[in-house]
Amino acid sequence: MKLTFHRLIFWGHLIAGLVAGLVILSMAVTGLIISYEVQFLEWANRDLRITPSAAADAARLDIEALLAKVRETKPDFNPTGITWKADPAMPVTLTVGRGGIFFANPYTGQFLGEGNHAWHGFFHAATEWHRFLTGTGIPKEVGKTITGAGCLIFSLLLLSGIYLWWPRQWRWASVRAVLVFNSRLRGRARNWNWHNVFGFWTAFPLLCIILTGLIMSYGWANNLLFTFTGNVPPPPRERPAGGPNTGGKRESGPAAPTPSLTGLQPLLAQARQQIPDWTTLSLRMPQKPGAPFPLMVDRGGRGQVHLRTMLNLDAAQGKLLPSPDDLPQQNLGRRLRMYARFLHTGELFGLIGQTVAALCTLSTILLVWTGFALAWRRFLKP
Numbered sequence: 001m002k003l004t005f006h007r008l009i010f011w012g013h014l015i016a017g018l019v020a021g022l023v024i025l026s027m028a029v030t031g032l033i034i035s036y037e038v039q040f041l042e043w044a045n046r047d048l049r050i051t052p053s054a055a056a057d058a059a060r061l062d063i064e065a066l067l068a069k070v071r072e073t074k075p076d077f078n079p080t081g082i083t084w085k086a087d088p089a090m091p092v093t094l095t096v097g098r099g100g101i102f103f104a105n106p107y108t109g110q111f112l113g114e115g116n117h118a119w120h121g122f123f124h125a126a127t128e129w130h131r132f133l134t135g136t137g138i139p140k141e142v143g144k145t146i147t148g149a150g151c152l153i154f155s156l157l158l159l160s161g162i163y164l165w166w167p168r169q170w171r172w173a174s175v176r177a178v179l180v181f182n183s184r185l186r187g188r189a190r191n192w193n194w195h196n197v198f199g200f201w202t203a204f205p206l207l208c209i210i211l212t213g214l215i216m217s218y219g220w221a222n223n224l225l226f227t228f229t230g231n232v233p234p235p236p237r238e239r240p241a242g243g244p245n246t247g248g249k250r251e252s253g254p255a256a257p258t259p260s261l262t263g264l265q266p267l268l269a270q271a272r273q274q275i276p277d278w279t280t281l282s283l284r285m286p287q288k289p290g291a292p293f294p295l296m297v298d299r300g301g302r303g304q305v306h307l308r309t310m311l312n313l314d315a316a317q318g319k320l321l322p323s324p325d326d327l328p329q330q331n332l333g334r335r336l337r338m339y340a341r342f343l344h345t346g347e348l349f350g351l352i353g354q355t356v357a358a359l360c361t362l363s364t365i366l367l368v369w370t371g372f373a374l375a376w377r378r379f380l381k382p
Contacts, residue, residue: 009160023146038302048112050105060106080096103115165178181197188374192374205356231334234334268283278299279299292321295313296310302342346358
């Protein structure tokens with residue numbers, strides 16, 4: 001058999017797909033599971049919603065009164081973050097560290113517990129599997145290496161697939177075979193048609209998902225993003241020393257004492273007035289005593305960073321200050337890095353973007369299935 005360039009690309013595409021197919025399938029399935037995590041968790045915690053009549057007849061407690069009421073139930077409770085929703089029926093979210101999530105009634109301060117703990121744990125486990133293959137017994141760093149390699153190989157599969165898809169003759173009959181579903185086909189012809197059609201119509205959004213995945217998986221890819229924009233890459237994040245692998249379980253261990261909240265409520269009210277179309281206010285406790293309180297004001301969904309304003313609440317001086325972490329204050333590299341995080345999930349474009357990302361992960365599942373089916377017929381069922 002004469003080894004032409006086309007055959008070289010074909011066999012490289014086939015072998016790479018067989019080698020990385022299961023890893024790509026794993027990431028696609030878990031990616032599909034967590035596509036609508038935010039919306040699903042709101043539905044799972046629907047029992048925590050406040051009745052409209054109670055919400056309409058009461059004003060939200062100020063932050064000091066709220067925590068005082070919560071501590072009547074949990075005396076040693078020291079949250080590291082507090083989130084309010086503009087929706088009057090939504091509870092206040094209280095976070096402790098990176099994993100502890102609790103809820104409270106914003107009007108009475110009644111402690112509402114952890115919400116639907118099972119579903120929170122399920123989505124956390126799915127995310128950890130997606131990123132690190134956690135739950136397979138593989139060490140986290142090894143799992144990250146495997147998923148990163150899977151993402152890299154997937155990028156090569158996509159590019160080589162575009163080359164293989166490209167019709168040799170641009171006649172309608174040949175173009176239709178790779179662009180249009182043919183429901184009458186069966187067996188190998190059907191798998192070939194599906195593989196080409198799904199690959200073509202999702203190629204561009206899949207390329208965005210894969211490239212942003214590479215940026216989050218590899219330091220060199222992340223640094224390239226900054227280098228191409230003429231900015232200095234940030235130093236690697238320092239990881240906490242020691243600490244066992246939690247295996248996907250949420251931890252809510254002892255937190256540092258909550259700093260004084262005196263004078264904070266007028267600043268929160270000022271932030272609401274300054275950005276009247278806010279949807280979410282997320283307050284974090286300062287890491288150093290006497291430092292300002294970071295406040296994130298969202299005017300859209302979780303991943304719409306272009307609709308986000310970062311502020312600092314200086315309770316000691318009674319001032320609402322701009323934050324150096326605000327998106328317009330960042331260099332181009334940092335802005336693109338933040339966009340990349342939520343372009344990967346589609347959340348950058350709201351519900352429509354999430355749906356496109358979900359359809360792409362579903363398409364990836366079908367691409368892996370049809371790819372394996374075509375390989376099976378080639379090698380074992382000639």
